[in-house]
Amino acid sequence: MHELSIAMSIVELAEEEAERRCVQVNAVHLKLGALSGVAKEALLSCYEMACENTPLQGSRLVVEEVSVVIYCPSCRAQRPVSSVQLFCCSECGTSASEVVQGKELEVVALEIQECAPNPV
Amino acid sequence: MRPEPRLIEIRKNVLKQNDLVARSLRERFRAAGVFVVSLVSSPGSGKTAFLERTLSVLRANYRVAALVGDLATENDALRLARSQAPVKQITTGTLCHLEAAMVQSALEEWDLNQLDFLFIENVGNLVCPSSYDLGEDLRLVLISVTEGEDKPLKYPTIFNSADVAIVTKIDLAATVEFSWETAYKNIQAVRPGMPVFQISAKTGEGMEKYLGSLETGLAKVHQAGAV
Numbered sequence: 001m002h003e004l005s006i007a008m009s010i011v012e013l014a015e016e017e018a019e020r021r022c023v024q025v026n027a028v029h030l031k032l033g034a035l036s037g038v039a040k041e042a043l044l045s046c047y048e049m050a051c052e053n054t055p056l057q058g059s060r061l062v063v064e065e066v067s068v069v070i071y072c073p074s075c076r077a078q079r080p081v082s083s084v085q086l087f088c089c090s091e092c093g094t095s096a097s098e099v100v101q102g103k104e105l106e107v108v109a110l111e112i113q114e115c116a117p118n119p120v
Numbered sequence: 121m122r123p124e125p126r127l128i129e130i131r132k133n134v135l136k137q138n139d140l141v142a143r144s145l146r147e148r149f150r151a152a153g154v155f156v157v158s159l160v161s162s163p164g165s166g167k168t169a170f171l172e173r174t175l176s177v178l179r180a181n182y183r184v185a186a187l188v189g190d191l192a193t194e195n196d197a198l199r200l201a202r203s204q205a206p207v208k209q210i211t212t213g214t215l216c217h218l219e220a221a222m223v224q225s226a227l228e229e230w231d232l233n234q235l236d237f238l239f240i241e242n243v244g245n246l247v248c249p250s251s252y253d254l255g256e257d258l259r260l261v262l263i264s265v266t267e268g269e270d271k272p273l274k275y276p277t278i279f280n281s282a283d284v285a286i287v288t289k290i291d292l293a294a295t296v297e298f299s300w301e302t303a304y305k306n307i308q309a310v311r312p313g314m315p316v317f318q319i320s321a322k323t324g325e326g327m328e329k330y331l332g333s334l335e336t337g338l339a340k341v342h343q344a345g346a347v
Contacts, residue, residue, distance in 0.1 A: 002217055002247075002248040002251070005215070009135070013136075017130055035277050036251060037248065037250035037278070084310070085273045085276055085310060086309050087310060087311065088309075097313050099280070106134065107130055107132045108130065109129050110127070111127050112127075113124075113125045113126075114123045
């Protein structure tokens with residue numbers, strides 16, 4: 001169970017960014033790969049805990065799950081895997097180990113609100 | 121009136137800090153010409169016995185050392201010290217995995233130039249260590265014959281993050297009716313092309329072939345350093 005320390009890193013990262021831009025964070029958008037080694041449900045429940053007593057308290061964590069894509073040497077193209085238990089091209093069945101997507105653990109966006117009104 | 125919320129793109133890797141430390145470790149290992157191997161497995165798969173044997177054999181011809189991670193106790197370090205190689209325990213407290221910064225601080229007093237091989241035994245856990253780069257050249261994942269052949273299917277992520285699989289305790293294979301074919305097939309399903317070694321740390325069976333592969337790895341590191 002390392003999701004709490006991951007959640008704390010996410011909060012820290014978002015906090016730094018918010019401070020730098022002088023904004024308030026309503027939500028953190030995260031890309032989470034199926035091979036990231038992090039469980040979504042556990043991460044969501046840890047996130048709230050990690051936000052306590054920080055400027056991010058009350059913010060949401062929006063998780064976009066990313067499936068595994070490999071490079072298939074037969075199709076010479078990027079293809080989804082059959083499953084994480086079977087690293088084969090879902091189109092032609094060739095086994096393939098070159099992962100091109102699915103390891104993401106990345107904060108991609110922040111939903112923010114300016115601290116001061118926009119000078120329009 | 122409060123302004124409308126808006127979305128800003130940032131794209132930041134959550135484990136960036138760990139990755140930065142791992143990268144700097146890797147550069148140090150390269151500069152010192154040391155080949156670094158990490159070990160991951162579930163608790164009780166025989167990591168420590170396997171490492172003890174590895175250290176004892178390699179010590180005859182190489183300068184070897186080990187870092188060993190556990191939640192608590194120095195037991196593994198004491199066991200490994202029997203090999204006469206320098207060993208340091210990293211106790212993680214409640215943390216279920218090693219991080220690059222722990223490796224970095226454990227290495228503070230060691231002169232890496234005095235080493236050929238450095239082994240890093242991770243905390244016994246097939247889940248959490250997969251996300252953390254430790255700067256190693258090679259990650260070994262161990263499964264013992266007593267755990268069952270479907271471990272790779274249950275923990276595909278850790279197998280996918282590792283470079284080589286080691287099947288341990290093969291002296292017990294017949295007793296527990298372990299099927300090598302099934303285990304091999306399962307490993308290849310989650311990580312096509314993964315090299316797999318069968319070994320017994322107790323009898324020494326299979327150790328030679330696996331140690332040969334480490335020597336090849338070290339030679340490559342030296343070659344790269346010489347260029």
